[in-house]
Amino acid sequence: MSRVSLGVREVSVIPKEEAKELLKRLRIRPWQLPWIRSSDPLAKLVDAKPGDVLKIVRESPTAGEFVVYRLVVPG
Amino acid sequence: MISKQELLAKIQHILPKPLYAEIENAVKDLDDERALRLIYRVLRLYLNSLIDPGEAIGIVTAQSIGEPGTQMILRSFHYAGLREFSMARGLPRLIEVVDARRTPSTPLMYIYLKPPHNKSREAAEAVAKKIQQVTLEMLAKEVDVDYISGAITIELDTEQLRYRGLNIKEVEKIVSKARGKDLSISFRGHTITVTLTSPDIFKLRKVRDKILQIKVAGIKGVRKVVLQYDSKADEWFIVTEGTNLEAVLQLEEVDATRTYSNDLHEVEEVLGIEAARALVAQEIKRVLDEQGLDVDIRHMYMVADTMTWSGRLRPIGRHGVVGAKESPLARAAFEVTVKTLIEASVRGEEEAFKGVVESIIAGKYIPIGTGIVRLLMQF
Numbered sequence: 001m002s003r004v005s006l007g008v009r010e011v012s013v014i015p016k017e018e019a020k021e022l023l024k025r026l027r028i029r030p031w032q033l034p035w036i037r038s039s040d041p042l043a044k045l046v047d048a049k050p051g052d053v054l055k056i057v058r059e060s061p062t063a064g065e066f067v068v069y070r071l072v073v074p075g
Numbered sequence: 076m077i078s079k080q081e082l083l084a085k086i087q088h089i090l091p092k093p094l095y096a097e098i099e100n101a102v103k104d105l106d107d108e109r110a111l112r113l114i115y116r117v118l119r120l121y122l123n124s125l126i127d128p129g130e131a132i133g134i135v136t137a138q139s140i141g142e143p144g145t146q147m148i149l150r151s152f153h154y155a156g157l158r159e160f161s162m163a164r165g166l167p168r169l170i171e172v173v174d175a176r177r178t179p180s181t182p183l184m185y186i187y188l189k190p191p192h193n194k195s196r197e198a199a200e201a202v203a204k205k206i207q208q209v210t211l212e213m214l215a216k217e218v219d220v221d222y223i224s225g226a227i228t229i230e231l232d233t234e235q236l237r238y239r240g241l242n243i244k245e246v247e248k249i250v251s252k253a254r255g256k257d258l259s260i261s262f263r264g265h266t267i268t269v270t271l272t273s274p275d276i277f278k279l280r281k282v283r284d285k286i287l288q289i290k291v292a293g294i295k296g297v298r299k300v301v302l303q304y305d306s307k308a309d310e311w312f313i314v315t316e317g318t319n320l321e322a323v324l325q326l327e328e329v330d331a332t333r334t335y336s337n338d339l340h341e342v343e344e345v346l347g348i349e350a351a352r353a354l355v356a357q358e359i360k361r362v363l364d365e366q367g368l369d370v371d372i373r374h375m376y377m378v379a380d381t382m383t384w385s386g387r388l389r390p391i392g393r394h395g396v397v398g399a400k401e402s403p404l405a406r407a408a409f410e411v412t413v414k415t416l417i418e419a420s421v422r423g424e425e426e427a428f429k430g431v432v433e434s435i436i437a438g439k440y441i442p443i444g445t446g447i448v449r450l451l452m453q454f
Binding site: 006007008034035036039040041042043056058061062063064065066070073075 | 081091092093106265345346347348349350352356372373383384385386387429
């Protein structure tokens with residue numbers, strides 16, 4: 001975890017089941033999540049492949065901590 | 076009736092962390108009834124303050140940044156505060172950020188150091204010396220060009236060499252790499268002589284400039300270093316003009332979790348899109364704060380999120396966010412209308428009339444607020 005910085009506290013690839021549940025809860029299709037390229041340093045850190053969903057815990061000045069999900073896309 | 080502990084456990088996932096901690100602390104000494112009343116009240120206030128579905132948050136952001144923006148000083152001067160370099164600030168910097176320009180007009184790096192190195196000026200200075208790019212020119216006491224014999228003589232400054240912590244052998248090793256088939260370099264004491272076999276004036280000048288710009292030590296691209304002291308955190312940090320994040324982060328003394336540069340594309344490449352998002356918001360916030368304008372940080376995050384949604388940094392405008400819109404009419408309504416329409420028709424694009432702009436053009440209800448609800452009526 002040496003290079004995680006500028007507002008990011010944690011990153012992880014979430015299991016397929018959990019990703020499915022998340023999409024169902026939000027009532028969206030996978031591509032409607034924000035994207036992250038698989039060549040992104042953050043994606044490389046957790047060794048994410050295109051199609052995975054990343055769970056990112058951000059630092060937030062208003063909410064303390066905030067969880068976002070990003071879909072890993074090729075590139 | 077449930078106890079306050081049960082209720083607290085229930086709302087833990089609803090409220091943001093700082094708010095939850097605050098209310099947990101507040102009800103500590105209250106009895107159940109009063110605690111419950113307080114918690115319900117806070118919960119209701121919190122839920123009421125959330126943004127409703129269909130709220131036009133983009134427009135709210137645009138207005139909230141746009142209006143204070145009209146108060147901004149258009150051009151600003153060199154400040155006396157930050158010694159040794161001037162920085163792009165105010166409106167020019169704001170435009171630079173939302174346009175996601177390749178290189179900022181003043182590339183800066185903020186280098187934070189790990190504990191033993193950030194406590195004293197001397198320790199920080201030692202690191203700063205390692206970082207600053209040292210060219211041969213900076214080490215030279217005298218440079219002499221003999222146009223007749225085609226020789227360039229560079230006399231090195233022993234003081235400078237000692238200050239930079241270099242010895243003559245290292246310099247010789249690096250400089251001799253510049254040797255070519257019509258270029259010979261010889262060393263005698265602290266003098267370097269470069270001779271051209273076929274001297275002509277223009278070439279001689281070119282070679283002179285090239286030789287003087289040879290990087291002898293430090294990190295490429297870092298032109299100036301300035302030490303700064305943060306009295307709040309009691310630590311020294313380094314601000315540099317010229318950036319090279321990748322190289323700086325490799326250094327052992329550098330705290331890689333806090334160090335950053337103001338070059339958005341460099342940050343995106345080296346630290347990732349999430350870091351770029353945070354930086355966009357932070358830079359806009361800084362610009363507005365400097366001008367004494369108070370705009371909520373959430374508006375900056377709105378801008379930053381739209382710019383980084385696709386996984387790469389896109390400018391706001393027809394080459395970026397607006398240009399990526401699906402609807403040809405929405406794109407045409409923004410800039411260069413005719414060209415956009417022609418290109419869309421050549422490509423055979425279709426208009427779905429789903430967005431706000433297209434709907435207004437067509438005279439439809441817009442999908443905002445109550446207009447976002449679709450009802451099927453039973454006759």
